Amino acid sequence: MSKIVQKIAVIASLVIVFGGFLTFLMTWKNIGFSDNFMLTWLTSFALCVLCIAPIGGVIAFLVHRFVNSVLHNLSPLKQNICFGLVMAVVMESIMAIVTTVNIHGFMVLKEFVDFWLVTFVSALPAGLVISVLMSLVIKPKLAAFWAKAA
Numbered sequence: 001m002s003k004i005v006q007k008i009a010v011i012a013s014l015v016i017v018f019g020g021f022l023t024f025l026m027t028w029k030n031i032g033f034s035d036n037f038m039l040t041w042l043t044s045f046a047l048c049v050l051c052i053a054p055i056g057g058v059i060a061f062l063v064h065r066f067v068n069s070v071l072h073n074l075s076p077l078k079q080n081i082c083f084g085l086v087m088a089v090v091m092e093s094i095m096a097i098v099t100t101v102n103i104h105g106f107m108v109l110k111e112f113v114d115f116w117l118v119t120f121v122s123a124l125p126a127g128l129v130i131s132v133l134m135s136l137v138i139k140p141k142l143a144a145f146w147a148k149a150a
Contacts, residue, residue: 002105005111007146008046010142010145014138015049015052016031018043018130018134019045019048019049019052019095021050021126022095022123022126022127022130023041023044023045023093023095023099024041024043025122025123025133026096026099026119026120026123027041027044027099027103028041028122029118029122029144030099030100030118030119030120030122031103031117038099040102040103042100043102043104044099044103047095047098047099047102047128048095048098048099050124051094051098052063052091052094052095055094055110058079058093059087059090059091060087060091063083063086063087064083066086067079067082067083067086077136078094080135080136080139081132081135081136083135084128084130084131084132084133084134084135084136085131085132087131088124088127088128088130088131088132089124091127091131092096092123092124093120095123095145096116096119096120097116099119100112100115100116100119101121103115105131114149
């Protein structure tokens with residue numbers, strides 16, 4: 001298998017596992033395990049992947065630069081933790097917007113914000129754990145893998 005295919009496979013597997021889990025939580029919090037849960041969850045997941053996949057790398061790059069420039073006095077470990085926390089909030093905000101629109105459609109702003117907040121908060125604890133885990137454990141292993149694979 002070529003190195004580029006390996007890189008794509010690794011990223012795709014991370015997106016599927018973590019994105020699928022978080023959209024599962026968000027969908028479950030909104031509609032429970034109703035008759036149309038699976039279809040609703042799969043469409044939310046697909047829409048989130050379509051929204052986040054193209055911009056996730058750009059967001060990560062910008063957040064990384066922001067954290068390094070603003071928190072340059074912190075140790076790399078603390079910078080990585082901050083990076084993970086900011087990424088969790090940003091990426092889950094996007095996922096919550098997409099999931100809320102998918103489940104409830106477009107609505108009055110006040111109702112949308114209420115539904116979005118429930119959706120966002122429902123997956124935030126898991127998202128924070130996943131993002132810190134990603135920034136402390138998985139990101140360094142990916143960097144080593146990509147450096148070796150190049």
